[in-house]
Amino acid sequence: MKRYFVTGLLIWVPLGITLWVISTLVGLMDSVLLLLPEGSRPRDVLGMHIPGLGVILVIAIVLITGLLTANILGQRLVKFWEEVLNRIPVVKSIYGSVKQVSDTVLSDSGNAFRQALLVRFPHNEAWTVAFMTGTPAPELASQLDGEHVSVYVPTTPNPTSGYFIVVKKSDTIELDMSVDEALKYVISMGVVAPPSKPEAALLRAEPLVAHRQNNPADSNLPG
The missing domain is CATH 2.30.30 (SH3 type barrels.)
Structure with a gap:
C-alpha cells in the first residue's frame, strides 16, 4: 500500500502543481480585464466569464507594445518614459535594477545563461x-x-x-x-x-x- 501510495503521489503531485501554477497565472492575467471600463468587459458583453481572455489580452498588449516601440518614434517615447521614472527616488532603484536584469537575460545579444x-x-x-x-x-x-x-x-x-x-x-x-x-x-x-x-x-x-x-x-x- 505504501509503495502504491508513493507511486500515485509521483503522478499527481507534479501534475497538480503544474495545474495550480497555470491556473494562478491565468487568474492574474484575467484580472487585467478589470481595468476595462464597465460595460465593455467580457462578462458585461457576453453575460459570462470566459477564462483565458485575459491571457489573450496580455499577449496582444505585449505584441502591440513591441510593435510600436520598434521604430524611432517609439524608442524616443520609451526613453522619455524611462527618464521620468529615473527621477522618482524609490522607483528609480527598482525599475533600474529590473531593467538591467531583463535586458541581460532576455536580450538576443546577451550572454546570460548561454x-x-x-x-x-x-x-x-x-x-x-x-x-x-x-x-x-x-x-x-x-x-x-x-x-x-x-x-x-x-x-x-x-x-x-x-x-x-x-x-x-x-x-x-x-x-x-x-x-x-x-x-x-x-x-x-x-x-x-x-x-x-x-x-x-x-x-x-x-x-x-x-x-x-x-x-x-x-x-x-x-x-
Missing part, C-alpha cells in the same frame, strides 16, 4: 553546476590576472536564488548539456540526470584530460 559550466564551489575540493553570465566589469577585470568569467551558481531546489562569483576561465569546465538540462539537474538535486550522449563522450573527455594535466589535484574528478 552555457552550463562546472566550477569549484563552495571550496576548492567541491564542484557544482553554474551558468556563465558574461565577463567581469572592467573595474573588476583590471584587478585580476588572466581571463575570468562571471558565473551564476544557483541554489537547490530553488534556482532563482544563488551566488554571483567571478572565476578564472581556465578553472571552469564547459558541460555538454543544455541550460534546460542543467537547470533540471540542479532543481532535482542531482536525481534527474541529463540523458547520456555517447557520441559526445570523447569530446567531453578531451577537456577533462587537459584540465587534469594542468591541475594534478583534480585527478579524482569523475568523468
Whole structure:
C-alpha cells in the first residue's frame, strides 16, 4: 500500500502543481480585464466569464507594445518614459535594477545563461553546476590576472536564488548539456540526470584530460 501510495503521489503531485501554477497565472492575467471600463468587459458583453481572455489580452498588449516601440518614434517615447521614472527616488532603484536584469537575460545579444559550466564551489575540493553570465566589469577585470568569467551558481531546489562569483576561465569546465538540462539537474538535486550522449563522450573527455594535466589535484574528478 505504501509503495502504491508513493507511486500515485509521483503522478499527481507534479501534475497538480503544474495545474495550480497555470491556473494562478491565468487568474492574474484575467484580472487585467478589470481595468476595462464597465460595460465593455467580457462578462458585461457576453453575460459570462470566459477564462483565458485575459491571457489573450496580455499577449496582444505585449505584441502591440513591441510593435510600436520598434521604430524611432517609439524608442524616443520609451526613453522619455524611462527618464521620468529615473527621477522618482524609490522607483528609480527598482525599475533600474529590473531593467538591467531583463535586458541581460532576455536580450538576443546577451550572454546570460548561454552555457552550463562546472566550477569549484563552495571550496576548492567541491564542484557544482553554474551558468556563465558574461565577463567581469572592467573595474573588476583590471584587478585580476588572466581571463575570468562571471558565473551564476544557483541554489537547490530553488534556482532563482544563488551566488554571483567571478572565476578564472581556465578553472571552469564547459558541460555538454543544455541550460534546460542543467537547470533540471540542479532543481532535482542531482536525481534527474541529463540523458547520456555517447557520441559526445570523447569530446567531453578531451577537456577533462587537459584540465587534469594542468591541475594534478583534480585527478579524482569523475568523468
